[in-house]
Amino acid sequence: MKYDYVFKLNAVELYRSGQWIETPEGISQKDFRKRIVQWSRIADIYGLDSLRHSTTCKERSAECRYQLVARVLAGESQKSVAISAGIDSGLLSKWVQTYKIKGYEGLNLKKGRKSKKEDKREQEIQTH
Template identity: 50%
Template sequence: ICTLFTGQTSKEGIFMRYSYEFKRKCVEMYYQGLYPDTPEGIGSTEFHRTIREWVRIEEACGPEALKHKGQNKVWSPEDKYALVVRVLAGESYTAVALSVGISKGMLYQWVRKYKIYGYNGLISKPKGRKSKDPDMKKIGTRAPKKLNESEYEELIRLRAENEVIKKEIALREEKEAAQLKAKKQRSSNNSVKKDTH
């Protein structure tokens, strides 16, 4: 479940993709205190940072996580929203992105769109140019309909709020229990003092 996008922009602005075997080799070398030669078109600092990220992914999710999966997955608005909520509830972009195998940048875009446009900002726009002929409709492609704030979105938001409330209640109960314990301690200390007089 934890694959991470590994494309890096080269000097020419082309995306570089690394094979699973190459990533595994880099991670193994890293554990031996080594780095492989930096590929052409990318700075060594950037490349070394990418390798450290692969190491973190593998440690968190296992070696399978380094295979290209998350980046090519089609994310539904509900899936995106579930991740946005985790960020809004206080989880870091890095932790959330690593947990599902997407780049931090992609997650950042979703959160930004959600903050500006709400749930509708998470609906993917159909790709390609609009047809000049209004009667020409592509077969099998339908533009996603605009949604009002869905019940699903509301449910996830309520769940996130519920978690926050639960934590607050637990902290309050802990505090009250500690105060009660201290109070009992004081009263038992006072009764001991009275008995000794």
Template identity: 50%
Template sequence: MKYSYKFKRQCVELYRQGKWPETPKDITEKNFHNTIRVWVRIEDKCDPEALRHKNQRKTWSAEEKYELVAKVLAGVH
């Protein structure tokens, strides 16, 4: 299940205040609490921006597509 950046930040802030947010349906309370603890550790080690979703959509130019296909056909990739 994916959670928004805003929701993750709210959960981390509540955790730091010693409170737990309401557990969403479709997940057990134990797993949700563990997930929040992971978010807290990520934020502590990196920064709050590390909780954002990464952009998975890459726009390929024609040259990049050709280069990738050429590598596959050559057996390099």
């Protein structure tokens, strides 16, 4: 569920004053409160404007993804690296797993579906 800037701002201000905003339907209270704490940390690091939705999609290069993955592999927590980069920790986790399986080339993510030709080529390679 996406929350607008005013909602996030209100939730963070209440949290900082020792109160909690009412948990919306469809999400557990525990998960929702974790999200508010994360919003608060992001706001502490990057300012309250960082709680706004980005108007453009941030396309990260393979090198940028690798730098974040390398920090995790060097021992930093995924959550702290994700917060510092302004991305979801689940996305970073996916990049780490992809890197472990496919290496650096796996971080060159392509958008969209594979072409049927690519699928056939991969199947031929696997059967030979």
